[in-house]
Amino acid sequence: MFRTAVLAALIAFPAMASAQDAQVDKPPQRIRSVTLTGDQKCPASSGNEIVVCSTLDQPYRIPKALREDKPIAAQNQSWVNRAATMDQVGRVAGGLPDTCSAVGTGGQSGCFMQRNQAYAAERRASATESNTQP
Template sequence: MIRPFLIALLAASPVLAQEGESADSSAPPQRVRSVLLYGEEACPKPDGPDEVVICARPGDSPFRIPKALRKTEPGPEGTSWVRRAELVDEVNRATLPGSCSPIGSYGQSGCTIRMLQQWKAEMKAKKDEEAAMPRGSELDD
């Protein structure tokens, strides 16, 4: 009969010990305030002895993404499916007809096409260069 009474008394003793400590000055504060500061803002002072103010500076502006999160490396996860399909086509084009490659069927047919496209680009560049030069009548003015 005494044994259950002693067990109950031992189980309740930590609760009684904690009640006595709450009146101590080492009790946690009643109010904790977290403040985010931007620019040159100063950390506000606590309103009373039972308040703790925690200040943090997350960045320059509340409306900007932090610099650590702004920089993204281009990679496959950021590439659209259309661009991925285009890349596959570009890689496979080396072995297709019209590729100007010794690999694959009809690769030589692309060499003529590429040569004509290069000649056309050279002629256009020459024509644009001549159009940019002033003529003799324009120099007299």
């Protein structure tokens, strides 16, 4: 029984290999990435091109259910993010420009920027809330 299966596999293997070689003469000359909107269909590829399609509502390969939108905990952040946070804290404490600090001359420009960023974050949050509700 085992010998028969091995013999059949050895006979079929060269036939499968030649079938694979026959399908691919040369690599594609062009790879085209297409972003689809609405109910558009992915265009057909021609002889020497590969077409990769994605939609605007699902730009990532990770399913929505598995994506995490929560902020990353401090102990899990990279050293670069930690250093940037410490730098920003030092800038605010020193009253440097664009820091929203009562100390120093450049604090008011930073307060305006922080309010603007908070407003933009609120708008993004309300937009994603309205998109996720059925």
